[in-house]
Amino acid sequence: MQLRGQYWSRAAASAVLLLLTGTALVLHEQTDSNSDNGAGSQSVADEHAKHVMVKPVPVAVTAAAPLPRTGWTATADTAASGFAAGSALDNSTTTAWKSSTTVAMPHYITIDTKNKMAISGLTYLPLAGANGRIGQYKVQVSDNGTTWSANVATGTFADDATVKTVTIATVITRYVRLTAVTEAGNRVKWAAAAEVNLLGGTDPALPRTGWTVAADSQETAGEDGKAANAIDGNTATIWHTQWQGAEPGFPHTFTIDMHAAFQVSGFTYLPRQDGEANGRIGQYKIDVSMDGAAWTPAVTSGTFTDIGTVQSMTFASAMARYVRITALTEAGNRGPWTSASEINVLGRSDSRLDRTGWTATADSQETTGEDGKAANALDGNTATIWHTEWDLNEPAYPHTFTIDTKASQQIGGLVYLPRQDAESGGNGRIGGYKIQSSTNNTAWTDVASGAFNDDGGEKTVVFPTVTARYVRLVALAEAGNRGPWASAAEFNLLGPSGAVAVNRGSWSAPVGFPLVPVAAALLPNGKILTWSAEYADDFNGGTGSTLTATYDPATGVVTQRDVVETGHDMFCPGISVLPDGRILVTGGNDAAVTSIYNPATDAWTRGADMTTPRGYQSSVTLGDGRVFTIGGSWSGGTGGADVAHKSGEVWSATTGWKSLPGANVVPMLTADTTNGDYRKDNHAWLFAWSGNKILQAGPSKAMNWYTADGTGTVAAAGTRGDDTDAMNGNAVMYDTGKILTLGGAPNYDNSAATANAYVLTISGTTVTTKKVGSMANTRAFQNSVALPDGKVLVTGGQNFAVPFSDNTTVYSAELYDPATEKFSTLASATVPRNYHSVSLLMPDGRVFSGGGGLCGGDCATNHFDGQFFTPPYLLNDDGTAATRPTITTAPTTAANGAVINVKTGAAVTGFSIIRMGTATHTVDTDQRRLSLTPTAATGGGYNLTVPADKGIAVPGYWMLFALDAKGVPSVAKIIKIG
Numbered sequence: 001m002q003l004r005g006q007y008w009s010r011a012a013a014s015a016v017l018l019l020l021t022g023t024a025l026v027l028h029e030q031t032d033s034n035s036d037n038g039a040g041s042q043s044v045a046d047e048h049a050k051h052v053m054v055k056p057v058p059v060a061v062t063a064a065a066p067l068p069r070t071g072w073t074a075t076a077d078t079a080a081s082g083f084a085a086g087s088a089l090d091n092s093t094t095t096a097w098k099s100s101t102t103v104a105m106p107h108y109i110t111i112d113t114k115n116k117m118a119i120s121g122l123t124y125l126p127l128a129g130a131n132g133r134i135g136q137y138k139v140q141v142s143d144n145g146t147t148w149s150a151n152v153a154t155g156t157f158a159d160d161a162t163v164k165t166v167t168i169a170t171v172i173t174r175y176v177r178l179t180a181v182t183e184a185g186n187r188v189k190w191a192a193a194a195e196v197n198l199l200g201g202t203d204p205a206l207p208r209t210g211w212t213v214a215a216d217s218q219e220t221a222g223e224d225g226k227a228a229n230a231i232d233g234n235t236a237t238i239w240h241t242q243w244q245g246a247e248p249g250f251p252h253t254f255t256i257d258m259h260a261a262f263q264v265s266g267f268t269y270l271p272r273q274d275g276e277a278n279g280r281i282g283q284y285k286i287d288v289s290m291d292g293a294a295w296t297p298a299v300t301s302g303t304f305t306d307i308g309t310v311q312s313m314t315f316a317s318a319m320a321r322y323v324r325i326t327a328l329t330e331a332g333n334r335g336p337w338t339s340a341s342e343i344n345v346l347g348r349s350d351s352r353l354d355r356t357g358w359t360a361t362a363d364s365q366e367t368t369g370e371d372g373k374a375a376n377a378l379d380g381n382t383a384t385i386w387h388t389e390w391d392l393n394e395p396a397y398p399h400t401f402t403i404d405t406k407a408s409q410q411i412g413g414l415v416y417l418p419r420q421d422a423e424s425g426g427n428g429r430i431g432g433y434k435i436q437s438s439t440n441n442t443a444w445t446d447v448a449s450g451a452f453n454d455d456g457g458e459k460t461v462v463f464p465t466v467t468a469r470y471v472r473l474v475a476l477a478e479a480g481n482r483g484p485w486a487s488a489a490e491f492n493l494l495g496p497s498g499a500v501a502v503n504r505g506s507w508s509a510p511v512g513f514p515l516v517p518v519a520a521a522l523l524p525n526g527k528i529l530t531w532s533a534e535y536a537d538d539f540n541g542g543t544g545s546t547l548t549a550t551y552d553p554a555t556g557v558v559t560q561r562d563v564v565e566t567g568h569d570m571f572c573p574g575i576s577v578l579p580d581g582r583i584l585v586t587g588g589n590d591a592a593v594t595s596i597y598n599p600a601t602d603a604w605t606r607g608a609d610m611t612t613p614r615g616y617q618s619s620v621t622l623g624d625g626r627v628f629t630i631g632g633s634w635s636g637g638t639g640g641a642d643v644a645h646k647s648g649e650v651w652s653a654t655t656g657w658k659s660l661p662g663a664n665v666v667p668m669l670t671a672d673t674t675n676g677d678y679r680k681d682n683h684a685w686l687f688a689w690s691g692n693k694i695l696q697a698g699p700s701k702a703m704n705w706y707t708a709d710g711t712g713t714v715a716a717a718g719t720r721g722d723d724t725d726a727m728n729g730n731a732v733m734y735d736t737g738k739i740l741t742l743g744g745a746p747n748y749d750n751s752a753a754t755a756n757a758y759v760l761t762i763s764g765t766t767v768t769t770k771k772v773g774s775m776a777n778t779r780a781f782q783n784s785v786a787l788p789d790g791k792v793l794v795t796g797g798q799n800f801a802v803p804f805s806d807n808t809t810v811y812s813a814e815l816y817d818p819a820t821e822k823f824s825t826l827a828s829a830t831v832p833r834n835y836h837s838v839s840l841l842m843p844d845g846r847v848f849s850g851g852g853g854l855c856g857g858d859c860a861t862n863h864f865d866g867q868f869f870t871p872p873y874l875l876n877d878d879g880t881a882a883t884r885p886t887i888t889t890a891p892t893t894a895a896n897g898a899v900i901n902v903k904t905g906a907a908v909t910g911f912s913i914i915r916m917g918t919a920t921h922t923v924d925t926d927q928r929r930l931s932l933t934p935t936a937a938t939g940g941g942y943n944l945t946v947p948a949d950k951g952i953a954v955p956g957y958w959m960l961f962a963l964d965a966k967g968v969p970s971v972a973k974i975i976k977i978g
Helices: 008-018 086-090 225-230 372-379
Strands: 027-032 054-056 074-075 107-125 135-144 153-156 163-179 194-199 211-215 252-270 283-289 293-304 311-327 342-349 359-362 397-419 434-437 443-452 459-475 490-494 517-522 528-531 544-550 557-563 574-577 583-586 594-598 603-607 620-621 627-630 648-651 656-659 685-689 693-698 702-707 713-719 730-735 739-743 758-764 766-769 781-786 792-793 812-817 822-828 837-841 848-850 865-870 887-889 899-904 910-916 918-920 927-933 942-945 956-963 973-977
Touching: 027 910, 054 574, 074 086, 086 194, 153 163, 153 490, 163 194, 211 603, 225 252, 225 528, 252 283, 252 459, 293 311, 311 342, 359 372, 372 490, 443 459, 517 574, 517 837, 528 730, 528 848, 574 594, 574 918, 583 620, 583 627, 583 758, 603 739, 620 685, 627 685, 627 887, 693 739, 713 766, 730 766, 730 918, 739 792, 758 812, 781 837, 899 956
Parallel strands: 574 620, 730 927
Antiparallel strands: 027 054, 074 107, 107 163, 107 194, 135 153, 135 163, 211 252, 252 311, 252 342, 283 293, 283 311, 359 397, 397 459, 397 490, 434 443, 434 459, 517 528, 517 918, 528 544, 544 557, 574 583, 583 594, 594 603, 620 627, 627 648, 648 656, 685 693, 693 702, 702 713, 730 739, 739 758, 758 766, 781 792, 792 812, 812 822, 837 848, 848 865, 887 899, 899 942, 910 927, 910 956, 956 973
């Protein structure tokens, strides 16, 4: 373990001890009783991260682990003498593959696992010494070693000696190829790898929002052992069978009702974490059911080890609403009890494709005596069946059932429900099978094979995603050898892994970064500037430098840089974009420092120090170009009894920072009962408005109007209806004066998130609140982005707020529609995005979602990557790209109040402008969307009026989108307003 920084060492002994005893860890920030609570400025050396401690949080969901490499082989495009490709698989860090030193890059190493298996990523350990470290990379997979997929991951590794991890969407494949596009430091033209491991793939834990549970026994007297505790996300609470008054014996059952059908494929079990071992599960079995009455028995069974860390089990995918875990013994035979801290179900949302218009054919069908037409297996009626002929003739195996979906689309699985009529005795249940796909009903490709069990339960086959119009099930045998027949009640097809049934958008392959992107800013040239802290993977810095990485979507290249010229560790800062496009970054680990980035010159300069050191504050650009900031007790002291110490201040280009004692922070404090003062003023939701007023819309349930004139003022603006404090939720202005607030939790951490959503409407200085439909998932640490069509995309977050934890992750995105005031569930991301994640709208209408973690080299929740989400408006129903309107001419600058002329390639129905965003810690005070009403221009095109009020159309760089009648946006033109 590499320990960094003077304030890490106090936690290190605890962490090392726990690691040596086998406890999996994630870390989160906690207050330090030795922190400086004084007011006023402090030196950089004194103030940095004084109050940061780390605290272990049990891991409730197992992470992907390296697969055993027995029998694997490796080849490469080139290999230097003595550095064969197989050396990267030999479990020795002293040997390595090294490409030829005379052949130009790119170079690649290919791993043959000798068998198809589920893979969710890889790890790469560079060769000792700097030369040959892989910089820019790409990953591809293949079933045959000849035909390779498109890139399943791309990115850039950090130029250091640490192990690198690449995460991909789980894929079933045999071959994996890692291509080194560049050498990390451009020192040499060869690449090297000491070790490459492939990571096993499993489905993620399903979000548990709305789930209920029942147990045969629970303890409620003296010790809270309710069954619901095992799905609450809090690893400190437990379910425990009764032990006071009575001690019922084994077996014990724990039944989960997910209240919807999911494709379930496993579960994880975290034993109690209170230091006691009583009740750890030993032998177990798992049953599943669609209705809670008819159960598919023992989809898996086994015995857990008598340890306190999380354990998992996977099984063949099955559609289920109910999952029942039966504990047959206690692991240590200590007594008749069963207990659990957390139980998760692994799987994915039911991704059954819409069968409207589909047709089916079969090699044989019964049409006399019993209606057994092929079409019956697509009719949605489980009482009707397809059955091969049996009255006048009984054709022999094999039998085929072919589905025509009428259009090529992505398909990732098949669901088979055997006939459900009890009197049949199971005749015709399919046993051995293979599944084929085709685009033309002529050329067929095998995609899966196996044998179904001889029972009436629904069977799910998941296979690598294919693009096809036709899917054929070839029945090779009858499951019970009862006769030559084949039958089925229903067939369904599944969308690609992680997708849902209809057009719900799609996620790109992950893009790797050389750091955890904890903060991000969209630049006028379309690039994304990201940064972490002094370290790529750790926030414990504060000694005057910051690692940055700039991603260019046009080339896929990430450029890394260590910013030392401003003497500023910019972790946990306030961020604001100035009217001229420069980015003002304030406080954080170096809590008094201000840094300014100029995207036009790619230069960082130091600005005036703040009057009050701060970290986890928010800042916002006003209409007159000044920047207001408030709060931030995470760094630079909390102020002790004088909590008003973190009241507002304002920056201007001419005078620097000025204290605003009248902009009192106290009215916006949350009532955090877990952490106290240093968390109560964090991450304010700030919105600039007319007259240089600032609306603080949250996260406290109380809202306030602030001003930055004179010595500052504050006035109450009401509350968000019945909402609670919503720390680590967020808010976004999706139209002029319309703000959507989302989720959050009453306390900063160790607190259950909500699914609450409210629309705030600003009229003058009056703010009205309306509660709208809740999100499908409770979320804290999520991010939200206003889209060109006025809808709001929500990504990431977790059900139970715990910094540096991927427990209770929500993978699926959601979309808020102002027209219906409801949310719809979208496609699921590959990687958790929780604490320290970001999201930004891109000029092409996609959304970047990245980061999460930054908790040290031994933390499993560091995510060195991002993904791009393609919203549904960019896709047709079959998954192909939608035809987009185009803006052919538009001005590059416009004054507030100006009328601008915009021409498009074809008629459009609307326009919107969205200010370029910045993001960190769920806060993006720069983004806002304004809709512009077009009028036909005499000279052609459309005239648009830029709002004259600089408090509404805040000066700076904006993205101008045109929208067609279907809501499809153009690629944006960048316009500087003001």
